[in-house]
Amino acid sequence: MDLRAILTDDHGALSGVPKQSMKDFVVQKIATFIATGILDLGDPLPSERELAAALSVSRETVRGAILILSTKGILSVTQGTRTVVASTEVGELAVQSARYRDISGYSLDDVHEARLLIEGQVARAAAVRVEAATLGTLAKSIEAQEAAIDDPVRFLICDREFHTTIYRAGGNAALADIAADLYSYLLDHRRRAVAQPSSIATSIADHRAILAELEARDPDAAARAFAVHETRIYTTTKQLLTKSSRKR
Missing domain, CATH: 1.10.10.10 (Winged helix-like DNA-binding domain superfamily/Winged helix DNA-binding domain)
Structure with a gap:
């Protein structure tokens, strides 16, 4: 394509x-x-x-x-x-900017649970349906992420493109839209989280694992790789929010 x-x-x-x-x-x-x-x-x-x-x-x-x-x-x-x-x-x-504002009203735990469910389904579908050209795009995205390893903002731009490309590859427009909305949750805090030492390198390693399972066309393994990555995002964001609340 x-x-x-x-x-x-x-x-x-x-x-x-x-x-x-x-x-x-x-x-x-x-x-x-x-x-x-x-x-x-x-x-x-x-x-x-x-x-x-x-x-x-x-x-x-x-x-x-x-x-x-x-x-x-x-x-x-x-x-x-x-x-x-x-x-x-x-x-x-901006695409669906009103929904991006609305999503901030949910709790971190609720968004985490929703992402595990929806991204798991999307990952499974993508592993079956993803085209070779899209796999190539994802590989190039990881190269761009590596070039941004010391630049949190540029990394997040690449990170978002990596995720939304997989969401679209699942072939379900509704799930892709919902997954993209949930991805946008607390991105201002994610900027601070990925600025922590080794955070970007760890995310890139997660992305490589996700891509490997998509290339292997293994739906369950792709869903597990996504779950590992999402849980890491949840944990680091929660730690950051806890630190911020203690300083108040």
Whole structure:
């Protein structure tokens, strides 16, 4: 399958909405990173080359998307300096931004249980249905993650792409959307968690294990690998929240 046919948005290739241009796709992706807290006000964006690698698109596409977002006042582009987030008011540019806000109302334990159930099902389906081209995309995503091992924000951008690519590969639009919503939970805290020593390297190792089981077409093993990874995310996030509450 042509990569451009699946990279329309987080759920467009499954739910039958009209295809977007690749530039619109990147606009939507960057807006979603802002809406979910991966990128915050004043944060510098990764370079065009880094974003292109993370999103599997060309640098020209990234450049065009940044220009669109800068004309809307969401990004600030100054010659000779890094492009930064100028506003977090992305409106409807982000996919399902209202749902991202709503998901924050749930407890960490509830979200953890839901992710185990839904991601397990998605992983099983993906192990059966994933195409060779998608496996290649996931492998390249891991390469981009390794290049971001000292950059928590850039790593989370790659991390989100890795997860949502697998969600779509499961072939169920409803489950893919729900899984993506649950992934967005407390991403501002995840930024702090992945900044801890060895955290990114551990996540990359988890991702390699997940990819290996998808390549082996083993549904149960893929679900177990996802569960190990999700439980690690739950544990580190809970530890971070506990530390934060003690400081108050």
